Amino acid sequence: MSTMNDRIFGILLIALAVAYGWGATQLPAPFGGSEAVGPETFPLLLSVVLVLSSLYLIVRPDPDNAWPWSRTGVELVIAVVVLVCYAALLQPLGFILSTTLAVGTLCWRMGSAPLRAFVTGALAGVAVFLLFNFALDLALPMGVLSFLEVS
Known part of the structure; x- marks a missing residue:
């Protein structure tokens, strides 16, 4: 049962990462809009890292995770x-x-x-x-x- 906690938490974190990444794409583009790095770059990178970390948590949960x-x-x-x-x-x-x-x-x-x-x-x-x-x-x-x- 303890590994199920990690998996549920991982799924919730993926949902959070997707929402956060979507929110980052809604940020207004800078004037001119031709910059390679805009205001959404850092939040998108964070959401990708969160998704990857969450997938690891789902695939390899801690067998002994006491809250x-x-x-x-x-x-x-x-x-x-x-x-x-x-x-x-x-x-x-x-x-x-x-x-x-x-x-x-x-x-x-x-x-x-x-x-x-x-x-x-x-x-x-x-x-x-x-x-x-x-x-x-x-x-x-x-x-x-x-x-x-x-x-």
């Missing part, structure tokens, strides 16, 4: 709540602040000291922001830090 309804289960629920909040706060707070909060909270929940966790989150947020904005030329939301934007 972690102890402290680990609680931490998993907290992680999901943090990620949902991250998605909700991304636009109003901006990428750097919301990433700082999300990564910092997750690092702290994994045992890091709070100051070190949130410094790590801030460094990750700034590094990824700079990578996307300047190396990949993909704009991320600035949110409340929009006064820092260079015109």
